[in-house]
Amino acid sequence: MKIALIGLGKMGANMARRLCRGGIEVVGFNRSREIVEQLASEEGMIAAGSLAEAVGQLPSPRVVWLMLPSGAPTESTLQELIPLLNEGDVVVEGGNSNYHDTQRRARMLAEHGIGYVDSGTSGGIWGLKEGYCLMVGGDREHVALVEPVLKTLAPAPDRGWAHVGPVGSGHFTKMIHNGIEYGMMQAYAEGFALLRGKEEFSLDMAQITELWRHGSVVRSWLLDLTAEFMQRDQDLESVEPYVADSGEGRWTVVESVDQGVAAPVLSLALQMRFASQDEYGYGNRVLSMMRNAFGGHFVETRDEQS
Amino acid sequence: MKIALIGLGKMGANMARRLCRGGIEVVGFNRSREIVEQLASEEGMIAAGSLAEAVGQLPSPRVVWLMLPSGAPTESTLQELIPLLNEGDVVVEGGNSNYHDTQRRARMLAEHGIGYVDSGTSGGIWGLKEGYCLMVGGDREHVALVEPVLKTLAPAPDRGWAHVGPVGSGHFTKMIHNGIEYGMMQAYAEGFALLRGKEEFSLDMAQITELWRHGSVVRSWLLDLTAEFMQRDQDLESVEPYVADSGEGRWTVVESVDQGVAAPVLSLALQMRFASQDEYGYGNRVLSMMRNAFGGHFVETRDEQS
Numbered sequence: 171m172k173i174a175l176i177g178l179g180k181m182g183a184n185m186a187r188r189l190c191r192g193g194i195e196v197v198g199f200n201r202s203r204e205i206v207e208q209l210a211s212e213e214g215m216i217a218a219g220s221l222a223e224a225v226g227q228l229p230s231p232r233v234v235w236l237m238l239p240s241g242a243p244t245e246s247t248l249q250e251l252i253p254l255l256n257e258g259d260v261v262v263e264g265g266n267s268n269y270h271d272t273q274r275r276a277r278m279l280a281e282h283g284i285g286y287v288d289s290g291t292s293g294g295i296w297g298l299k300e301g302y303c304l305m306v307g308g309d310r311e312h313v314a315l316v317e318p319v320l321k322t323l324a325p326a327p328d329r330g331w332a333h334v335g336p337v338g339s340g341h342f343t344k345m346i347h348n349g350i351e352y353g354m355m356q357a358y359a360e361g362f363a364l365l366r367g368k369e370e371f372s373l374d375m376a377q378i379t380e381l382w383r384h385g386s387v388v389r390s391w392l393l394d395l396t397a398e399f400m401q402r403d404q405d406l407e408s409v410e411p412y413v414a415d416s417g418e419g420r421w422t423v424v425e426s427v428d429q430g431v432a433a434p435v436l437s438l439a440l441q442m443r444f445a446s447q448d449e450y451g452y453g454n455r456v457l458s459m460m461r462n463a464f465g466g467h468f469v470e471t472r473d474e475q476s
Numbered sequence: 477m478k479i480a481l482i483g484l485g486k487m488g489a490n491m492a493r494r495l496c497r498g499g500i501e502v503v504g505f506n507r508s509r510e511i512v513e514q515l516a517s518e519e520g521m522i523a524a525g526s527l528a529e530a531v532g533q534l535p536s537p538r539v540v541w542l543m544l545p546s547g548a549p550t551e552s553t554l555q556e557l558i559p560l561l562n563e564g565d566v567v568v569e570g571g572n573s574n575y576h577d578t579q580r581r582a583r584m585l586a587e588h589g590i591g592y593v594d595s596g597t598s599g600g601i602w603g604l605k606e607g608y609c610l611m612v613g614g615d616r617e618h619v620a621l622v623e624p625v626l627k628t629l630a631p632a633p634d635r636g637w638a639h640v641g642p643v644g645s646g647h648f649t650k651m652i653h654n655g656i657e658y659g660m661m662q663a664y665a666e667g668f669a670l671l672r673g674k675e676e677f678s679l680d681m682a683q684i685t686e687l688w689r690h691g692s693v694v695r696s697w698l699l700d701l702t703a704e705f706m707q708r709d710q711d712l713e714s715v716e717p718y719v720a721d722s723g724e725g726r727w728t729v730v731e732s733v734d735q736g737v738a739a740p741v742l743s744l745a746l747q748m749r750f751a752s753q754d755e756y757g758y759g760n761r762v763l764s765m766m767r768n769a770f771g772g773h774f775v776e777t778r779d780e781q782s
Binding site: 292293294297300301302303305307324325326329330331332334335336338339342343346347348349350351352353354356357358360361363364365367368370371372373374377378380381382383384385386387388389390391392393422425426429431432433434435436438439442 | 598599600603606607608609611613630631632635636637638640641642644645648649652653654655656657658659660662663664666667669670671673674676677678679680683684686687688689690691692693694695696697698699728731732735737738739740741742744745748
């Protein structure tokens with residue numbers, strides 16, 4: 171099995187490593203050359219200097235795996251790829267695209283007889299060692315062509331990957347996966363804030379996170395990661411209280427609205443991230459202003475607080 | 477090591493089994509005799525016909541472990557126990573009491589020189605096999621007395637149990653644990669509702685829950701349990717859409733209010749359970765009525781809907 175892997179960022183590079191070590195021949199291309207050279211020398215990856223060069227080295231039918239940021243980078247690379255590919259070739263989109271985009275792209279490639287497979291990919295930087303969880307959408311024959319790659323990326327050939335439905339359903343499933351992740355993370359975060367807030371008990375977060383990993387109902391991989399960090403720094407002074415969000419949390423909430431199916435906790439978990447990002451706090455200023463206006467309450471100013 | 481175990485309900489009975497199998501001598505008492513006889517014949521537990529008989533069989537200093545419903549049953553048993561115990565004895569409260577009650581009870585027993593240890597216990601019916609996660613509060617010397625029991629109940633002598641702080645802190649930590657559980661469960665539930673709501677993809681919940689168990693960021697013990705059930709019945713027709721709640725979810729939200737520390741997702745997860753319990757839906761009737769009143773919208777009646 172020989173494939174092209176386009177996009178060797180943090181995720182893509184580790185996937186290339188796992189594939190090379192698993193016996194898949196990988197032709198790698200990335201906009202910046204450095205990582206290409208590194209993977210070529212360290213992992214025996216075949217270096218390509220351009221998309222055309224990468225595709226040109228593949229046997230027919232070709233399999234090209236894209237591991238690019240969603241949006242413009244994926245879109246423009248696909249436009250560049252189309253004239254390089256033939257009927258029967260398959261493009262796999264392994265990034266975090268919105269499934270509506272995936273469905274549109276699949277229709278676009280289908281006009282050229284090119285297959286499109288979407289693979290929602292979970293596992294982060296741990297995937298190299300433990301394997302990736304792959305949620306795959308697409309036509310049966312296209313997925314079949316990619317199967318050896320999926321089996322190598324997954325934790326084991328028979329688990330951690332699945333063909334969940336038609337094209338788009340892989341990214342859809344990954345989107346919901348990430349929505350759930352937002353809710354779970356927020357639940358843990360609030361719980362730890364309450365544990366720490368109970369000053370009279372002087373609870374040890376490192377001890378409790380480690381304790382909960384064994385036999386408790388809230389044990390999970392997220393808790394394993396949390397416990398490991400808490401051992402090093404449970405005051406989290408090194409971490410900013412600003413929580414970024416990416417597309418999939420937002421898309422999950424939009425999906426809830428589109429379906430008319432309630433997802434209040436997933437929505438609120440996203441909103442709490444927005445609140446954490448809001449340094450100016452205009453809404454809170456309004457509240458404080460109104461509170462003063464109708465109740466004669468004292469409005470706290472930044473200077474008086476400090 | 478020989479202890480009395482008072483309360484042999486679902487949790488208590490399995491804990492008795494694990495202790496007997498782990499080499500701890502257990503004197504068991506329960507209001508209804510049946511389970512006492514059963515554990516005596518099956519596990520070699522020493523049967524007691526009364527609290528006094530159970531306590532009377534213990535060497536000094538005595539350790540009495542209560543595994544009773546929180547509230548009145550625990551309170552009245554404690555009142556009955558006090559005259560039976562001597563200075564230096566220790567009572568362990570393994571149920572789900574509110575930590576404020578625990579702190580009050582500890583003060584009450586301290587007046588008699590009796591120690592009080594609270595052990596928040598997680599693991600449900602799986603604890604027998606996998607061991608219980610024990611969050612223990614109390615004075616160092618009291619906890620030390622109980623240590624062999626904790627090491628036998630836990631998944632292993634060196635993990636899954638911890639002395640987290642002063643008396644009350646064990647139940648406090650268990651309360652927050654359960655609050656987190658509410659949030660995690662709600663996050664999964666909403667995600668699965670959205671997966672199922674996307675009818676065009678006809679997603680297989682059994683396949684996806686199983687898939688996510690391997691390599692994904694949302695893997696957890698709760699997901700393991702969910703995957704197992706989904707294999708049998710993913711339509712969940714056998715399950716009522718009514719979600720009960722117990723004290724600890726509510727107390728977590730009260731704690732958030734007491735501390736003034738935000739726990740919006742844990743609070744909302746509890747509120748969603750209340751909403752599921754509300755068969756009459758008075759609030760929704762009000763909304764529908766108001767919507768009609770100001771917008772001239774049609775008010776749907778039960779008859780017209782069906």
